Amino acid sequence: MVGTLKKGRDLTMSKIAVIVTNDVEDIEYTSPVDALKNAGHEVITIENKAGNHISGKHGASITADKSIADVSADDFDGLLIPGGFSPDQLRADERFVDFVKAFLLADKPVFAICHGPQLFIQTGLTKGRAMTAYTTVRPDLYYAGAVVKDQPVVVDRNLVTSRTPDDLDAFNSSMLKTLSK
Numbered sequence: 001m002v003g004t005l006k007k008g009r010d011l012t013m014s015k016i017a018v019i020v021t022n023d024v025e026d027i028e029y030t031s032p033v034d035a036l037k038n039a040g041h042e043v044i045t046i047e048n049k050a051g052n053h054i055s056g057k058h059g060a061s062i063t064a065d066k067s068i069a070d071v072s073a074d075d076f077d078g079l080l081i082p083g084g085f086s087p088d089q090l091r092a093d094e095r096f097v098d099f100v101k102a103f104l105l106a107d108k109p110v111f112a113i114c115h116g117p118q119l120f121i122q123t124g125l126t127k128g129r130a131m132t133a134y135t136t137v138r139p140d141l142y143y144a145g146a147v148v149k150d151q152p153v154v155v156d157r158n159l160v161t162s163r164t165p166d167d168l169d170a171f172n173s174s175m176l177k178t179l180s181k
Helices: 026-038 086-090 094-105 118-123 138-143 165-179
Strands: 015-019 042-047 053-055 061-063 078-081 110-113 153-156 159-162
Touching: 015 026, 015 094, 026 042, 026 078, 026 110, 026 165, 078 094, 078 165, 086 118, 094 110, 094 118, 110 165, 118 138, 153 165, 159 165
Parallel strands: 015 042, 015 078, 078 110, 110 159
Antiparallel strands: 053 061, 153 159
């Protein structure tokens, strides 16, 4: 791991990957990223190509730091998946699915809000995991074997999920708490 997440050891900062593409829900990217940066974590935004300009649903402009082809889950301590239409597009690309799968298999911290959990369905690793998501995504998670809850935030080991932008305070708080373990 790049940083260490264990108590009693030095932690300069954790390195957090954010996977995103066009039509991301702006606030579901900006709010968690700001919370992570304000807590001292390094955030790397990943898309199809480094330098790509990503447009949020409401006008946010984001620049990709890295290409999915140039990263490995081993390079990061955690993963953030914002919602909007971005996750639905990313789950059609096996590189992003494999990236998410590597985090889940390693039980590294993974944070997903709104439509973000759609990517978990593609990994085949939802069975028995407690989570939540946007109202239209919850049935899909259920049919994929997840234990679905309608709560502002659900924490299952190192997996933190939330439903909508209204839940961002609880989501960000749980995300930072998970990283401090």
